[in-house]
Amino acid sequence: MHKTVAVIGNPNVGKTTLFNALTGLSNSTGNYPGVTVDRKVGAMRVNGATIDLVDLPGTYSLAARSPDEMIVVDVLLGQQAGEQPIDAILAVVDATNLERNLYLVSQLREFNKPLVIALNMCDLADKREIKIDTETLSKELGAEVVRICARSRAGIDELRGAIAEVAESASTNGIHGPSYPEELTREVAALETELGARRDKIGRAVPKQEAFRLLLDRDGYIEKRLARGYPEVTQLVEAYRNRVAHNGSLAAIEAKSRYTWIRKIVAAGVRKPATRTRTTSDKIDGVLTHKLGGTVVFILIMAVVFQAIFSWAGPLMDLIDASIGSFGDWIGGRLPEGMLQSLVVDGIIGGVGGVLVFLPQIVILMLFISLLEDCGYMARAAFLMDKLLSRCGLSGQSFIPMLSSFACAIPGIMATRTIGNRRDRITTILVAPLMSCSARLPVYTLLISTFIPAKTVLGFLNLQGIVLFAMYSAGILVAIPVAWILKKTLLKGDTPPFLLELPTYKVPQWGVVLRKVYGQGKEFVVRAGTIIFAVAVVVWALAYFPHADSITQKFDAERAQIEQSGVQGDELAAALQDVDNAESSAHLRNSYFGRIGIAIEPAVGPLGWDWRIGMAAIASFPAREVIIATLGTIFSLGGDVDEESESLKETLHTVQRADGGRLFNIPVALSIMVFFALCCQCAATLAVIKRETNSYAWPAFTFAYMTTIAYIASMLVYQITIRLGWGNIA
Amino acid sequence: MRTLDQLKPGDSAVVGLLKGDGAVHQRLLEMGVIEGAGVEVVRMAPLGDPMEIIVQGYHLSLRKAEAALVSLA
Ligand SMILES: Nc1nc2c(ncn2[C@@H]2O[C@H](COP(=O)(O)OP(=O)(O)OP(=O)(O)O)[C@@H](O)[C@H]2O)c(=O)[nH]1
Secondary structure (H helix, E strand, C coil): CCEEEEEEECCCCCHHHHHHHHHCCCEEEEECCCCCCEEEEEEEEECCEEEEEEECCCCCCCCCCCHHHHHHHHHHHCCCCCCCCCCEEEEEEEHHHHHHHHHHHHHHHHHCCCEEEEEECHHHHHHCCCEECHHHHHHHHCCEEEECECCCCECHHHHHHHHHHHHHHCCCCCCCCCCCCHHHHHHHHHHHHHHHHCHHHHCCCCCHHHHHHHHHCCCCHHHHHHHHHCCCHHHHHHHHHHHHCCCCCHHHHHHHHHHHHHHHHHHHHEECCCCCCCCHHHHHHHHHCCCCHHHHHHHHHHHHHHHHHHHHHHHHHHHHHHHHHHHHHHHHHHCCCCHHHHHHHHHHHHHHHHHHCCHHHHHHHHHHHHHHHHHCHHHHHHHHHHHHHHCCCCCHHHHHHHHHHCCCHHHHHHHHHHCCCHHHHHHHHHHHHHCCCCCCHHHHHHHHHHHCCCCEECCCEEHHHHHHHHHHHHHHHHHHHHHHHHHHCCCCCCCCCCCEECCCCCCCCHHHHHHHHHHHHHHHHHHHHHHHHHHHHHHHHHHHCCCCHHHHHHHHHHHHHHHHCCCCHHHHHHHHHHHHHHHHHHHHHHCHHHHHHHHCHHHHHHHCCCHHHHHHHHHCCCECCHHHHHHHHHCCCCCCCCCCCHHHHHHHHHCECCCCCECCCHHHHHHHHHHHHHCCCEHHHHHHHHHHHCCCHHHHHHHHHHHHHHHHHHHHHHHHHHHCCHHHCC | CCEHHHCCCCCEEEEEEECCCCHHHHHHHHCCCCCCCEEEEEEECCCCCCEEEEECCEEEEECHHHHCCEEEC
């Protein structure tokens, strides 16, 4: 049986760097049931033995306020489902900032597990002339302390040895921890006894450490979790709290005890220069968070990031599209015509392409985010933008995910991992798809260039430009109240503290950055990709079947007639192409999608749509850009048309409704655009929401609320503009 | 009574009692904003909020509404 060691530390202490250094390439990520944090494990080889390392999310304290934070406590207590009980704890601390880092260590001390402390960033501490006496520290803390520099890997072998030794020994070195006021110690013991006596009602034993946190954390997650099965717990524990601190702050008692302990240890083991010198990091911050300079640099960085995902990814995506397309053609040429060919080319290869095409944007954005995070700029970006987002109940950390979503919601949603608060993170994920992404642009381009006159208004504004701007604004205008309402209802809670450490700037390490990017890309392909692929195949089937033989036969007959009629060369090819296009249109009309379109016609009538637009909208639920090819097919132009296609534009001007009126006019075009602006027609986005929230409920909710808003908004737009007489503008 | 949010960039002070008893209160304490600790205000964000302080030797950003919970000794 391998020993298991939990790795834990404050955010930004270099835990990821150290974890990679200890485990090499042998680590993997998975998830814990019901929460949004990843489960990261790796194997460490030392002296021929293997030790399993579990990387816990970075945290400042064990006072859990959400299920995500509770994971750490549950793993330490050995009560996390699917996780081995741990044999020892490896605490990673930042040597340049011992005071705050030791707060968590003081909590870990109380778990009665063997403890090793990795004193990281010793290079920086040396530079700042912070002298740490590891021996004294070790004695005071009752734990092995090893000086390391995770970045240069100095001290790593020694650390490995120490971990192995401690995990084997199972020695906890007695209790070295803060001392608490007597009434607290007494009441915790009494509470533990009482919870033990009520074990049957609670349904399980409550360990001492959990009872301790239950008492101290009013409204904490432990209390909420126990109250689910045993509602009386709140009243019960409140009596204990009142005996410890009548109306006073329990948190203050805890913090005071811990910091007293910390001050004593630091006084004994650490010597620092008396005056704080201005570090390079401080000087950089003088520019990067400066009122004017900082804002300019921020806008420049955001412009580059946005430009990169919006346009630099384009050629790569086209390349992937084209390669997949020619591969499909090549395979298609080798298969006999019929269902199998269609399934392989349009279903399977098309589905794989639908996954891979997102990779350039994901890789580019993740590259920027990992870089900005690794060097410490991410926290500054949040600092600069916080006020703007705090108006709708979010924090500055939501800015980059939101901005990125204008290029594509998928990397944007993946970027929410940098948001510390769970409710903020989920709110951001839920509104990110409202930002107009680049896949909506072809739809806007087609409809605007076809129906909106290129008039100049107010002297200098182009009407087409105004409509495009309005579509982009629509998403933001809806996102603000939605975020605000979500934070007041479904994701209600106290305003989360916006206490954000601004870490020292560091030169980014390419190794770590590239590994993160690779990991995220791979995860997208494996986890979200399978769902996207499955959806693509289902959609193919809905558009293909039943594929009635009678239709095929009818068009075969037409083809035979043309071939016999004596036309030659280009003319023949063109005539045959027309028949093929008409056949595709007839099949689509008869397909399940076509039937759904006809069935929902009454529902989309108020939007000014007929069954063909309804069907095209339904067919583009998995991926909105599909609408153009679908319109091309249904209007017998073939599926290869794009938003620049003149024949498609012409057709849109002339197609008629069943009653003979024109199908498309300005109100219809506007209502389609608004629908596309607000609807979540993207299976990949939903798959990524499922992946990031680790739940099916959130993607279902996103889909439902966005579809509802989109429907209502486009109905309003149509009904209002048609009454304004815009339907008659040519 | 003076509170942390009233300080200007460059000002230093010593933390007194913390008001309230919620998540913000607890988080402030955990992050080292505790009675007797020295704080120095470094700057305000360009939009006027949040503020950046040095406490326990590191840089911390917090909103003015949160700083208002921190009274000064
Ligand atoms: N100078 C120096 N920098 C280090 C050392 N270890 C890590 N770093 C840097 O510190 C920064 C943060 O490192 P990470 O490994 O991402 O830290 P983390 O604790 O995993 O951070 P989170 O992912 O935010 O929890 C990176 O820029 C690292 O390059 C070290 O020993 N010395």
